Amino acid sequence: MMFNWLQKLGSRVLLRLSSLGAALVMLLQSLLVLPGPRGWQRLTQQLYVVGVQSFIIIFVSAGFIGMVLGLQGYTLLVDYGSEQAVGQMVALTLVRELAPVVAALLFAGRAGSALTAELGLMKATEQLASLEMFGVDPLHRIVAPRFIAGLISLPILVIIFNLVGVYGGHLVAVEWLGVHSGAYWGNMQAAVDFSDDVMNGLIKALVFATLVTWTALYQGYTCVPTSQGISEATTRTVVYSSLMILGFDFILTALMFGGL
Amino acid sequence: MxxxxxxxxxxxxxxxxxxxxxxxxxxxxxxHLGGASGQYRLTALFDNAAGLSAKARVTLAGVTIGEVDQVSIDKQTLMARVDMSIDSAVDYLTLDSSASILTAGLLGEKYVGLSIGAEEEVLADGDMIEDTQSALVLEELIGQVLLNLGGD
Amino acid sequence: MSQTNLIEVRDLSFARAERLIFDKLNISIRRGRVTAIMGPSGCGKTTLLRLIGGQLQPAQGQVCVFDEDLSKLSRDRLTSLRSRMGVLFQSGALFTDLDVFENVAFPLREHSSLSEDELRDQVLLQLEAVGLRGARHLMPSELSGGMSRRVALARAIAMGPELILYDEPFAGQDPIAMAVLQRLIRALNDQMQLTSVLVSHDVAEACAIADEVILLGRGNLLAQGAPEELLNSNDPMVRQFMHGHADGAIPFHFPAPDLMTELRTESGRNQARSSGVVEAVELN
CATH class of the missing domain: 1.20.5 (Single alpha-helices involved in coiled-coils or other helix-helix interfaces)
Structure with a gap:
């Protein structure tokens, strides 16, 4: 009984390891090649799908999150008479944590799931097999531009998230609650360091972009090509990406901002 | 299209x-774009610079005129050495200007406050401010008050 | 190797998920003819097509196409070999983000250095051959099933292949579309001196255009010959498939224990259940 259980656990671990290996091989195979003559065009196409189409959701969420931070920060700090520090709080929370994490979660839901479903459908309708028969490697043609587009898009979306969030906080704290505008920006500028805070946030964004896009493409590329298989793969993309984003966020935070 | x-x-x-x-x-x-252009550097030694950090504001009469670049230990005197960048438009800080470390509000951040003296000559790039007043450390203050109470 | 055989499969074994699909299969397909590979669903017809296209690797044995053993070819050689084959996938497999014109132009853009004008002429000629020149601006989602297969056919012949593989070309088509496809397959084969291999389980349609029929079953070759020969065969399994009898050598029932014993234990275990449930079990 015990032996059986151990055996099951062992084979599961092996299975996970082998699929991790397969995912790594897929990533390397798709990237270790020069883009073809129309590579830029394909990349632009994917930047549109992955980046531009995620813009609105990022913009709106960032606005609301900035406003909530402004409101919460104000009510918390006003008790200590330090409400002018609200700018510092909004900016640091956003730049270091919330912008990369929330943007990556939204990105996984919006772009990641779409990538998985798209690749799964291409597989189900034999488009990938068909490419192969025309002597075109689907990893280079389909997977690579989508991966690179994800890598470029998410950091840009995070930068925009930061800025929109900071102005959302400004709207609530300064315009509505009457914190002095100079104090809002001044405290923020004194507290936020470009290379320590903004850049570390962007490194997080880059790591999350790799995780989400990679997961999404691998799940789509290897899914069972039926409608049920595609829907399961899409769910897995969102679940795995979200867990990885949160887990890696802790690791990265510990490495970047210390405390452990 | x-x-x-x-x-x-x-x-x-x-x-x-x-x-x-x-x-x-x-x-x-x-x-700042272009780094140190449009600024000059001053140094001041404090007995205690507790709570002051890089990027803290430097003010004159409450107006921000620069920022702290670095807080370190001066090896000869074993005092806290504070390097500051001052806006080059502010070219009227006299040689006998004084610097003190102040606190914004009860729990707010520390900043450097400058006040101007009576000399004719002004501070230039790389000069040192002689007259300094250290940071207010809450623990020391409480200790002094307790000591005074005990002496009564 | 012989001049007349374009495809030779020798001692091929292939398993998927521990189920043996082929067990030492030997077949040969002759140049210049229309060969239909038939067999009941799940006997590995499409798998065989994938093996011939080099998209799957055999566990054992050889698949030789154009006198080359596919499993021994480098990636580049396989790619150049594939440019001599055209494949019509079951779903058509048109690229959904390209319109009809661009779909047909795709292999030309990939593998030839035609100028834009030459390419346009070439694509229009291929579309004309399948009767869809007027539909060149439509997207794949706007096409009917039969039309997308015809576009896919135009795309498959665009590079002037020597061999075309058809995966279930007649499945799910209305009678008119079926007749159109039949005519196209036969006409292309004869006019372009192609070799055509089609996988199908539509006996009548496939027999009507095939020169030769290969019947697969139970992981191996059941029969090979001209359509009439197989239709008049005395072998019970061949007869059953070719004439479409529900029960026979290939049983109607999936292997199961005896019905009466199973029903008894079933009803014995569920005495509280109504008789309606027992009836449902019986139907299953």
Whole structure:
């Protein structure tokens, strides 16, 4: 009984390891090649799908999150008479944590799931097999531009998230609650360091972009090509990406901002 | 037309990203373009610079005129050495100006406050402010009060 | 190797998920003819097509196409070999983000250096051959099933292949579309001196255009010969498939224990259940 259980656990671990290996091989195979003559065009196409189409959701969420931070920060700090520090709080929370994490979660839901479903459908309708028969490697043609587009898009979306969030906080704290505008920006500028805070946030964004896009493409590329298989793969993309984003966020935070 | 729109919007996203990064650098983190140009450096030694850190404001009569670059230990005197960058428009800090470490509000951040003396000559790049007053350390203050009470 | 055989499969074994699909299969397909590979669903017809296209690797044995053993070819050689084959996938497999014109132009853009004008002429000629020149601006989602297969056919012949593989070309088509496809397959084969291999389980349609029929079953070759020969065969399994009898050598029932014993234990275990449930079990 015990032996059986151990055996099951062992084979599961092996299975996970082998699929991790397969995912790594897929990533390397798709990237270790020069883009073809129309590579830029394909990349632009994917930047549109992955980046531009995620813009609105990022913009709106960032606005609301900035406003909530402004409101919460104000009510918390006003008790200590330090409400002018609200700018510092909004900016640091956003730049270091919330912008990369929330943007990556939204990105996984919006772009990641779409990538998985798209690749799964291409597989189900034999488009990938068909490419192969025309002597075109689907990893280079389909997977690579989508991966690179994800890598470029998410950091840009995070930068925009930061800025929109900071102005959302400004709207609530300064315009509505009457914190002095100079104090809002001044405290923020004194507290936020470009290379320590903004850049570390962007490194997080880059790591999350790799995780989400990679997961999404691998799940789509290897899914069972039926409608049920595609829907399961899409769910897995969102679940795995979200867990990885949160887990890696802790690791990265510990490495970047210390405390452990 | 659809293709044009696609390319324009992707270009727009990239430009928006770069512009947003620029605004983040300037407006949010307060970086300065071109580094030290338009500024000059002053140094001051304090007995105690507790709570003061790089990027803290330097003010004159409550107006920000520069920022702290670095807080370190001066090896000869074993005092706290504070390097500051001052806006070069502020060229009227006299040689006998004094610097003190102040606190914004009861729990607020520390900053350096300068006040101007009576000399004719003014401080130039690399000069040192002689007259300094250290940070107020709450624990020491409480200790002094208790000591005074005990002496009564 | 012989001049007349374009495809030779020798001692091929292939398993998927521990189920043996082929067990030492030997077949040969002759140049210049229309060969239909038939067999009941799940006997590995499409798998065989994938093996011939080099998209799957055999566990054992050889698949030789154009006198080359596919499993021994390098990636580049396989790619150049594939440019001599055209494949019509079951679903058509048109690229959904390209319109009809661009779909047909795709292999030309990939593998030839035609100028834009030459390419346009070439694509229009291929579309004309399948009767869809007027539909060149439509997207794949706007096409009917039969039309997308015809576009896919135009795309498959665009590079002037020597061999075309058809995966279930007649499945799910209305009678008119079926007749159109039949005519196209036969006409292309004869006019372009192609070799055509089609996988199908539509006996009548496939027999009507095939020169030769290969019947697969139970992981191996059941019969090979001209359509009439197989239709008049005395072998019970061949007869059953070719004439479409529900029960026979290939049983109607999936292997199961005896019905009455199973029903008894079933009803014995569920005495509280109504008789309606027992009836449902019986139907299953």
């Amino acid at each position: 659809a293709k044009k729109w696609l390319e324009i919007s992707v270009g727009g996203l990239l430009v928006a990203g770069i512009a947003a990064l620029l605004v983040l650098a300037l407006q949010v983190s307060g970086s």
